Amino acid sequence: MNLRLLLTSVVILLFASSTYAGAGYCAHGNNKRAAKTTVASPAEDYYDVKHLRFNINLTDTSVYVSGNVITNAVVTASSMSVYTFELDSSFTIDSAFVNGAMLPVTAVGWVRTMTLPTALIAGTAFNTQVYYHGLPPGGTGGFFNGITHSVSSGGTHMVFTISDPYVAKNWWPCKQSIQDKIDSVDMFVTVPAHVRDGSNGVLLSIDSVSTPGSWTFHWQTHYPIDYYLISVAVAKYREYRSYWHFSASTDSVLIQNFFIDTPTFNPAYKANFDSIGLFIDYFSSLYGRYPFWREKYGVCYTSLPGGMEHQTMTTIGVPNTYIIAHELCHQWWGDNVTYQDWRDVWLSEGFATFSEAVFLDHFWSPAAAKAHRQGLLYSALGDACGRVLVTDTSNSDSLFHQQTVYNKAQAVIRMLQYIAPSDSVFFSVLKTYQQNYALGHATTANFKALAEAAYGVPLDTFFNQWIYGRGYPIYKVSWNQSGSTVYVKLIQTRSCPSYTNHFSTPVEIQLHSLSVDTFIKVYNSLDTQIYMFDWAPTMTNAYLNQNVWTILKINGAITHDTKLSVGMLDQKEFKVYPNPTQNHWELQDTNEGLALSLSDITGRILWEGKSAQGTTQIPGAKLPSGNYVLRITGGSEESNLKLVHW
Numbered sequence: 001m002n003l004r005l006l007l008t009s010v011v012i013l014l015f016a017s018s019t020y021a022g023a024g025y026c027a028h029g030n031n032k033r034a035a036k037t038t039v040a041s042p043a044e045d046y047y048d049v050k051h052l053r054f055n056i057n058l059t060d061t062s063v064y065v066s067g068n069v070i071t072n073a074v075v076t077a078s079s080m081s082v083y084t085f086e087l088d089s090s091f092t093i094d095s096a097f098v099n100g101a102m103l104p105v106t107a108v109g110w111v112r113t114m115t116l117p118t119a120l121i122a123g124t125a126f127n128t129q130v131y132y133h134g135l136p137p138g139g140t141g142g143f144f145n146g147i148t149h150s151v152s153s154g155g156t157h158m159v160f161t162i163s164d165p166y167v168a169k170n171w172w173p174c175k176q177s178i179q180d181k182i183d184s185v186d187m188f189v190t191v192p193a194h195v196r197d198g199s200n201g202v203l204l205s206i207d208s209v210s211t212p213g214s215w216t217f218h219w220q221t222h223y224p225i226d227y228y229l230i231s232v233a234v235a236k237y238r239e240y241r242s243y244w245h246f247s248a249s250t251d252s253v254l255i256q257n258f259f260i261d262t263p264t265f266n267p268a269y270k271a272n273f274d275s276i277g278l279f280i281d282y283f284s285s286l287y288g289r290y291p292f293w294r295e296k297y298g299v300c301y302t303s304l305p306g307g308m309e310h311q312t313m314t315t316i317g318v319p320n321t322y323i324i325a326h327e328l329c330h331q332w333w334g335d336n337v338t339y340q341d342w343r344d345v346w347l348s349e350g351f352a353t354f355s356e357a358v359f360l361d362h363f364w365s366p367a368a369a370k371a372h373r374q375g376l377l378y379s380a381l382g383d384a385c386g387r388v389l390v391t392d393t394s395n396s397d398s399l400f401h402q403q404t405v406y407n408k409a410q411a412v413i414r415m416l417q418y419i420a421p422s423d424s425v426f427f428s429v430l431k432t433y434q435q436n437y438a439l440g441h442a443t444t445a446n447f448k449a450l451a452e453a454a455y456g457v458p459l460d461t462f463f464n465q466w467i468y469g470r471g472y473p474i475y476k477v478s479w480n481q482s483g484s485t486v487y488v489k490l491i492q493t494r495s496c497p498s499y500t501n502h503f504s505t506p507v508e509i510q511l512h513s514l515s516v517d518t519f520i521k522v523y524n525s526l527d528t529q530i531y532m533f534d535w536a537p538t539m540t541n542a543y544l545n546q547n548v549w550t551i552l553k554i555n556g557a558i559t560h561d562t563k564l565s566v567g568m569l570d571q572k573e574f575k576v577y578p579n580p581t582q583n584h585w586e587l588q589d590t591n592e593g594l595a596l597s598l599s600d601i602t603g604r605i606l607w608e609g610k611s612a613q614g615t616t617q618i619p620g621a622k623l624p625s626g627n628y629v630l631r632i633t634g635g636s637e638e639s640n641l642k643l644v645h646w
């Protein structure tokens, strides 16, 4: 799903010369509805939905729905004496059947229950059929209504469904559990003959005979699908079909787009959507073959102020290529592998948002990608105590909180790429995740385990800081140059100090001269840390995070501190012998109990210990030759000594 304000920092059309006026923001804060953390009734988990057969009537001028839905399911509880489903209370149920027997339906709010004459035992297959009609509380804006009617500026009426996160009940009798993927769906939609409809899967047939003045579209999917990814869009559409042939393969995928069939539909928009095949090919190379290629990919163009990643058929209202890419990437992130729990929705939105800059980097330019990442990071930093993991899953605003679930999460993924042994290892983790959990569900812990296995290191600290934790580091930065030695000092504080004591994090430092720049990855593991580099060019400034690899904020201006150095004065107070050394060092004349830490010039801590009374050995026998920093802390006092190994 994408409902944010479009960033103005990025030029928005890839293949068209005209510009787009910009989309509005979905005022979802005004449309909050009661929501929940899981199914509305535990009785919905008594069964596993296998197949749905919709037979519904829709128009393009009203959200009125009538028809019936057949559910084929299998009992999973040891014994099931009731059949419970959700359907908004605005609907009238005309009749309802279980295994062909008509039964009464009782309601508590939108939770509907049928008491079975005989309890069904675990493993029993059964079917239900619910006939219903009504005018649900549809909206006009798009998100969080279930079903929407709107009229475009050109006067085109349209009706489309958006069930995310808990409003499928506003247009069909359903079980709203993300953990129960439906194995297959037949969608029969009857609409007036002047409009068409788009939906999931393959368009098998169009029946223009059975109902005079109307026609019935039969869509079918055999890929497992979550309830919130089932959709229908109805408008005066023109259909555009093409096939994209995958690189280095004889396979192809159908691309089936539905655009408003009026002269006002901008051909430049169509050109952007016509490029989807290229995008599918590129993301298939990164994440694995487009998951639903045997059926199709397509978009239904609507007035939606953003996009929604309905499986194999995105509903979209903006023509921006990076939004098109965002929704396309959801077909992997969210649709193919769905989060097991709504708290983990970053596994969908974070990766789709991350993919936007990946897209811009490849199809536009590194500069466009960088500007995009900077915009997203700037937004994320606006939430001082923001957390990626969702705390309140009953609330649409927190489930789809742009600054955290989208923008901070994509920055965390970017950082995970930065700490990877290589880009190929990073993308192999993404591909493996897609393969291992294909057409199913996964959790944050599942993803973390794959990354740890591939990286060969534990990532507890990383995930605790960035997914489960809150806030981010803030740096005061100063630098100095003495001959060919550069010193950079970082002082870290936190945006949300009550939650995180210290962020152990990589940081990219840029050394700048008039003729050359150097980018260095260092590890910041201390609140105050001095780094030194051998760098001969005459330095004019230092910068942090220019390539937007990590999450951080810079406190004030970066200063040139001509007094900044390592060990120049301190060494008179603490004696180190021998220095340089080929073996270990001895720190002499110390008091007992001073905290010692030895790090390399990138800030990676190699050894930590406490001083003894008199003399303390600093181990160095196995270290490669080079410069090191020994940090000595006692009370509020701190000294940094330059040690040399040769």
Ligand SMILES: [Zn+2]
Residues within 6 Å of the ligand: 001, 002, 326, 330, 348, 349, 352
């Ligand atoms: Zn999204």
